[in-house]
Amino acid sequence: MTGATATQAARLLAAAARRRRLRVDPMGAALTALTLVAALAFFFPLYWALVTTVKPEVEVVRPGLRLWPETFTLEACAFVLTNSRILVWYLNSVVTSVAVTLLVILSSLLAGYALSQIAFPGRRLLYGMILASFIVPISALIVNHFLLVHRLGLLDSWAGIVLPQLIHPVVIIVYKQFFDAIPKEYREAAVVDGAGHFQLLFRIFLPMTTSVTAALAIITLISAWNNFLWPFLAQNSQEMMNVTVGITQVREAYGIRYARETASAVIAGLPMVMLNLVFQRQITRAIVLSGGIKA
Amino acid sequence: MPQVEFEKVGKSFGALAVMRELSFRIEDGEFAVLVGPSGCGKSTLLRMLAGLEEITAGEIRIAGRAVNDLPAKDRDIAMVFQSYALYPHMRVVENMGFSLRLRRAPKAAIAERVGAAARTLGLDRLLERYPRELSGGQRQRVAMGRALVRSPSVFLFDEPLSNLDAKLRVQMRTELRHLHQKLGATTIYVTHDQVEAMTMADRIVMMRDGAIEQVGRPLEIYDRPANHFVAGFIGSPAMNVLPGRIRAGADPAVALDGGGVLPLGHVPSLAPGRAVAVGIRPEHLRPDPDGPLLAEVEVIEPTGAETDLSCRCGGQPLMVALRDRGSYRPGQTLRLAPHAGPVHLFDAETSARLTHPESMIQEYDDDRHETRNG
Ligand SMILES: Nc1ncnc2c1ncn2[C@@H]1O[C@H](COP(=O)(O)OP(=O)(O)O)[C@@H](O)[C@H]1O
Numbered sequence: 288m289t290g291a292t293a294t295q296a297a298r299l300l301a302a303a304a305r306r307r308r309l310r311v312d313p314m315g316a317a318l319t320a321l322t323l324v325a326a327l328a329f330f331f332p333l334y335w336a337l338v339t340t341v342k343p344e345v346e347v348v349r350p351g352l353r354l355w356p357e358t359f360t361l362e363a364c365a366f367v368l369t370n371s372r373i374l375v376w377y378l379n380s381v382v383t384s385v386a387v388t389l390l391v392i393l394s395s396l397l398a399g400y401a402l403s404q405i406a407f408p409g410r411r412l413l414y415g416m417i418l419a420s421f422i423v424p425i426s427a428l429i430v431n432h433f434l435l436v437h438r439l440g441l442l443d444s445w446a447g448i449v450l451p452q453l454i455h456p457v458v459i460i461v462y463k464q465f466f467d468a469i470p471k472e473y474r475e476a477a478v479v480d481g482a483g484h485f486q487l488l489f490r491i492f493l494p495m496t497t498s499v500t501a502a503l504a505i506i507t508l509i510s511a512w513n514n515f516l517w518p519f520l521a522q523n524s525q526e527m528m529n530v531t532v533g534i535t536q537v538r539e540a541y542g543i544r545y546a547r548e549t550a551s552a553v554i555a556g557l558p559m560v561m562l563n564l565v566f567q568r569q570i571t572r573a574i575v576l577s578g579g580i581k582a
Numbered sequence: 583m584p585q586v587e588f589e590k591v592g593k594s595f596g597a598l599a600v601m602r603e604l605s606f607r608i609e610d611g612e613f614a615v616l617v618g619p620s621g622c623g624k625s626t627l628l629r630m631l632a633g634l635e636e637i638t639a640g641e642i643r644i645a646g647r648a649v650n651d652l653p654a655k656d657r658d659i660a661m662v663f664q665s666y667a668l669y670p671h672m673r674v675v676e677n678m679g680f681s682l683r684l685r686r687a688p689k690a691a692i693a694e695r696v697g698a699a700a701r702t703l704g705l706d707r708l709l710e711r712y713p714r715e716l717s718g719g720q721r722q723r724v725a726m727g728r729a730l731v732r733s734p735s736v737f738l739f740d741e742p743l744s745n746l747d748a749k750l751r752v753q754m755r756t757e758l759r760h761l762h763q764k765l766g767a768t769t770i771y772v773t774h775d776q777v778e779a780m781t782m783a784d785r786i787v788m789m790r791d792g793a794i795e796q797v798g799r800p801l802e803i804y805d806r807p808a809n810h811f812v813a814g815f816i817g818s819p820a821m822n823v824l825p826g827r828i829r830a831g832a833d834p835a836v837a838l839d840g841g842g843v844l845p846l847g848h849v850p851s852l853a854p855g856r857a858v859a860v861g862i863r864p865e866h867l868r869p870d871p872d873g874p875l876l877a878e879v880e881v882i883e884p885t886g887a888e889t890d891l892s893c894r895c896g897g898q899p900l901m902v903a904l905r906d907r908g909s910y911r912p913g914q915t916l917r918l919a920p921h922a923g924p925v926h927l928f929d930a931e932t933s934a935r936l937t938h939p940e941s942m943i944q945e946y947d948d949d950r951h952e953t954r955n956g
C-alpha cells in the first residue's frame with residue numbers, strides 16, 4: 288500500500304468512526320429514558336422520606352409539594368432517639384437477624400452438602416419436599432408458627448423471633464446447586480488425601496463457594512432485618528421488639544407526627560441501606576442466584 | 583508378595599456391567615501401565631483401587647490385604663488426577679501439605695516433607711502461588727508433589743499428561759520414569775496412549791471393554807500380541823492385518839485373499855484351508871523384487887527418520903514404514919517382503935493369536951542384522 292492510499296484509508300476510517308459516534312440509536316435512547324423515569328420513580332419515595340426527616344413538623348403538614356426543606360432540623364431524629372426505646376429495638380434486631388443469618392447459612396450449608404454429596408435413602412424425596420416448601424408462602428404458615436411458638440413459651444423472646452425465620456429453602460437449594468457443580472475430582476482428591484465429610488465441607492466446598500456464601504448471607508440478613516409480620520405477631524413487650532415493629536409504636540405513643548415517624552423509619556432502615564451500598568455486587572448476585580433456581 | 587492384586591474383580595453401575603472377572607497382579611516397585619481405548623474402564627478400575635468407587639464383585643488386595651471395605655484414606659495410596667484437581671483456594675504449599683494436615687502431622691514435619699517434595703520436583707519457587715497462577719506443566723508438577731509428600735506405598739496416575747502439550751509430555755514421561763526409579767514405589771499409570779505405555783511401563787495391562795486383553799512387558803506385547811486388537815493398539819503405525827487361508831502343500835504358507843502367497847516358517851498344526859488373519863508390522867516390511875506382496879503406493883509420509891508408505895494390497899490397506907528415504911511416488915507398485923520380524927497369525931474368527939513368533943521366523947529373515955545395523 289502506498290503512503291497516499293494509507294492516509295486516505297485512515298481518513299475514511301476516522302470519518303466512519305465519527306459517524307458512528309454521532310448516530311443516535313432511537314430505540315436505545317427510548318430505553319434509556321424509560322429506565323431513567325423508572326429509577327426516579329423508585330428513588331423518589333426514599334428521597335421524600337429523607338427530606339421529611341429533616342423538616343420541622345409544621346413544614347411537613349403544610350399543603351403543597353416542596354422538594355427542598357426551608358429549614359433544616361434534626362428535631363424529629365433527636366426526639367425518636369431520646370423518647371423511644373429505639374436503641375433496645377436496634378439491639379433486638381441486630382441479635383435476631385444476625386442469629387437468623389448465621390443459623391440459616393450453617394444449616395443450609397449442611398443440608399445443601401448432604402443433598403448434593405451424600406447418597407442416602409430418601410434424598411430425592413427430601414429434596415422434592417424442600418423444593419415444594421419453597422412454593423408455600425411463609426405468611427400461610429404464620430398462624431401455625433404463632434401457635435407453636437406460643438406453646439413453646441417462646442413469644443416475646445429472641446429465640447421465638449429467630450426459630451420460624453430459619454425456614455429458608457432457597458438457601459439450601461442454591462447451596463445444593465453450587466455443590467453439584469463442583470467437579471467431582473476435587474472431592475475425590477480430598478477423599479484420597481484423607482478428608483471426611485466435615486473436612487470436605489469446611490475446607491474444600493465452603494472455601495470454593497465463598498462469594499455465594501457472602502451473597503446468601505447478605506440477603507438473609509436483609510430479609511431478617513426487614514421482616515415485619517412475624518416479629519409484629521411474636522413481640523408484645525416494648526423490651527423485646529425489633530426495630531421494624533418498634534417504629535410503629537412511635538405513632539401510637541405520640542399521635543401522628545409525620546416527621547418523627549419517617550425519622551424512625553429512616554433510622555431503622557439505615558444499616559440496611561449501608562449494607563446495600565457496600566455489598567451491592569453480592570446482593571445483585573444473590574438475587575440472580577435465587578431467581579435462577581430451576582424447580 | 584504382589585503389591586496390588588485384582589482377583590475376579592467386577593463392576594456394575596446399576597444394571598450396567600462395565601467390568602467382568604478381571605484378574606491381574608502388580609509386583610512391588612513395578613511401574614504398571616493400564617492402557618486401552620477411552621471408555622474401556624481404566625479410570626473406573628483405578629478409582630476402585632483408590633476407594634472412590636465401590637467394588638461390586640471380586641477382591642482387590644494391596645500388600646496382601648483385601649481393601650474392598652477399607653476407606654480411601656486408609657489404603658496408603660496417592661492419586662494424581664487428569665484435571666490435577668488442585669484446590670483453587672490453597673497455595674501450592676497448602677495444596678501439597680493438605681493430606682498431612684488432615685492427618686494432624688506436626689507443622690515442622692509437614693514443612694520438611696513439602697520442602698523435600700518441592701525440591702525433588704523443582705517447585706521451590708512456586709510454593710507461595712495459587713494454582714491459577716501456574717502454567718499447565720507446573721500444575722501437573724504440583725499434583726505430583728501432592729502425591730509425593732505422603733510417600734504412599736502405591737501411586738495412581740489417571741492420564742496425568744494428557745493436558746500437556748506434546749513436547750512437555752515427552753519430557754514429563756522421562757521425568758516420571760526417573761522419579762519412579764528414584765523412589766521405587768509401586769505405580770499404576772493409566773493412559774490411552776500406547777507410546778506412553780511402551781516407553782514407561784515395566785508391565786502393561788492392556789484393556790478393552792472392561793476386560794483384560796493381555797498383560798506383559800512392553801516388548802513381549804509388541805512381539806507377541808495376544809490378538810488382533812492388541813496387535814493393532816500397540817505399535818505405530820498399527821500392524822497390518824491381511825485375511826487369508828492356510829495353503830495345502832508341503833511348505834507352510836498362507837494364500838492371501840487379496841492375492842499372493844506368503845510363505846511361513848514351520849507351522850505345526852493348522853489345517854489347510856483354515857481362515858486366518860496375517861499380521862505384519864509396517865516396520866517389518868520392505869521392498870523386495872521377489873517379495874510375495876504386491877502393493878500400490880497411495881500416500882507417502884516422510885517423517886524424516888522414516889518414510890511411511892500408505893499402500894493398498896489386494897484391496898486391503900497396507901502400511902509400510904521404511905528406514906530409508908527412497909524415491910517413491912503415488913501410483914507406483916511395489917513388491918514387498920516381510921523381514922526382520924515375525925509374521926503373526928491370528929484366528930480369523932476369534933482373532934486370537936495362533937502361534938508364537940519363534941515358530942514363525944521365515945526365509946526372508948536371513949538379512950535381519952544387515953538392516954537393523956545399516
Ligand atoms: N458413574 C458412572 N455411571 C455409569 N456408567 C459409568 C460411570 N462411570 C463410568 N461409567 C462407564 O464405565 C465405562 C468405563 O468408563 P471409564 O472407566 O471412565 O473409562 P476410561 O477411563 O477407560 O476412559 C464407560 O462405558 C462409562 O460410560
Ligand SMILES: [Mg+2]
Nearest residue numbers: 621624625626
Ligand atoms: Mg478415564
